[in-house]
Amino acid sequence: DIQMTQSPSSLSASVGDRVTITCRASQVISNYLAWYQQKPGKVPKLLIYAASTLQSGVPSRFSGSGSGTDFTLTISSLRPEDVATYYCQKYNTAPLTFGQGTKVEIK
Amino acid sequence: EVQLLESGGGLVQPGGSLRLSCAASGFTFTTYAMSWVRQAPGKGLEWVSIITGSGHSTYYADSVKGRFTISRDNSKSTLFVQMNSLRVEDTAVYYCAKSIPSSGYLFPPIDSWGQGTLVTVSS
Numbered sequence: 211d212i213q214m215t216q217s218p219s220s221l222s223a224s225v226g227d228r229v230t231i232t233c234r235a236s237q238v239i240s241n242y243l244a245w246y247q248q249k250p251g252k253v254p255k256l257l258i259y260a261a262s263t264l265q266s267g268v269p270s271r272f273s274g275s276g277s278g279t280d281f282t283l284t285i286s287s288l289r290p291e292d293v294a295t296y297y298c299q300k301y302n303t304a305p306l307t308f309g310q311g312t313k314v315e316i317k
Numbered sequence: 318e319v320q321l322l323e324s325g326g327g328l329v330q331p332g333g334s335l336r337l338s339c340a341a342s343g344f345t346f347t348t349y350a351m352s353w354v355r356q357a358p359g360k361g362l363e364w365v366s367i368i369t370g371s372g373h374s375t376y377y378a379d380s381v382k383g384r385f386t387i388s389r390d391n392s393k394s395t396l397f398v399q400m401n402s403l404r405v406e407d408t409a410v411y412y413c414a415k416s417i418p419s420s421g422y423l424f425p426p427i428d429s430w431g432q433g434t435l436v437t438v439s440s
Contacts, residue, residue: 211379246362246427248362253412253430253432254362254412254427254430255430256417256426256427259417259426265428297361297362299362299426301425301426302424303424304367304376304377304424305364305376305377305378305379306352306364306367306376306424307364308361308362308364309361310361311362
């Protein structure tokens with residue numbers, strides 16, 4: 211099975227900082243990659259799918275890129291409401307594995 | 318508005334069984350693939366299973382294959398998962414989840430989640 215590895219596991223950044231989270235697949239998955247945001251005590255929310263397509267209603271400071279095995283989620287200017295754990299997920303084939311998550315905090 | 322309401326969680330002994338249900342509303346249920354995703358306390362998301370809109374095809378995580386069975390009743394807009402031979406490591410909040418429109422995807426990503434139901438496997 212394809213493994214999904216996110217880095218870093220956690221990060222602390224200042225408001226206004228550019229934040230980048232990476233997700234690496236152990237095999238090529240084309241662009242079948244989604245990013246989710248889970249705020250503390252809340253259910254996950256879809257941010258991006260097809261590696262770079264912004265889900266409706268998601269702020270434009272979120273963006274995704276990559277193809278093949280290496281992907282990134284970028285928050286262009288971190289805001290306090292972005293404190294959350296972010297997960298990538300592959301969906302080209304089953305199992306639809308999630309990454310282990312990246313916890314984003316405010317410094 | 319999409320609503321997904323899970324039920325059926327609770328405390329069960331190791332080796333026991335449980336059936337979770339998810340009542341869906343606010344969308345044309347039969348059009349969308351549906352999934353179960355779980356989250357152990359303080360841990361990350363784990364995909365469990367997905368079923369196509371027709372119900373004809375199902376897929377499972379290796380960790381539950383042979384023990385869990387996903388199904389759906391499109392006439393009642395309800396998703397199910399039958400969980401047998403439960404293990405302590407199956408303890409988690411189980412989320413019912415709706416996929417985005419297929420648009421050619423066999424396994425579309427998830428755009429809506431229920432609030433989850435807690436399953437605790439313990440003696």
